[in-house]
Amino acid sequence: MLIGYSRVSKILQKEDLQHDALALAGCEKIFTDKISGTVFERPALTKVKEILRKGDTLVVWRLDRLGRSLKDLIEWMNYLESEGIALKSLQENIDTSTATGRLIFHIFASMAEFERNLIKERTVAGLSAARARGRVGGRPKKMNQEKRKLTVRLYNEKQHSVDEICQMMGISKPTLYSYVKAFEG
Template structure:
């Protein structure tokens, strides 16, 4: 049985391109996930794993839909192989049920990881360049120095935590973060 897995990274993205391609490839069942590939726990992927049987073939639209690193992909293919399940990728056009397919898998896996590393390096270089020009990323601080001092004084004066949080319009975890720092 051909079983498909489609994944998009955000809830805003549409998996139709992938699911249409998987249906055209002959998949009888398709598991669709809307979650980042970097997230370790993927509920639909776990359901798919339970659904696979010896002789099945797991089909994906592209390699990066299943795993984000070569290590992840190799672990998946090794797991599938141990279960007697083949792995096919539509875009890359290979099947791990053959020795040539295994070779192609390893080559494309390495290229996919290389591409991801390049993206990370460019992102980090862009962030470094922005910081050097004085741009600071991230969420703005909830409390300025004066309010931080006020929080510390109220806490040291044994004011109730709820009263401190209400006065400064912050949550308990935020208060404790500032008190610890």
């Protein structure tokens, strides 16, 4: 059985385009969520997962309707494969019921993983090079050393409340406590 799933991000968006494409593809049932893909709970997608059976095909208009990240899509693909369910994406022309479709999906997934690893390696190398040149990462301090000492002295004198000190110095409580901790250690 072909089961369609569509998702529209905004309440004002119409699902007609996706619905029509899924119906034209032969979907016997179509479920729609009117919710952002970033929202974890998607009622229609949960219902789809409940009714899918071995031999069925989950049909989506585009892969991004199913998952917002490659990680989500791979998790879905792994779940579907383990249950004997195929995935078909109309816009990307991917059909995992065929060997070629599974290969294409896994190539996309491998390339994305490769890209993530390259980004990670470049980030680590860049940070190492910056440290070797004496650069320390992180946001610059809001106050110079003298103002931080004054802030800690005001705190230790206990003449003012923490809120008063933070307001006077224009800092947050966590920042105040980090200054106090830095001068204690």
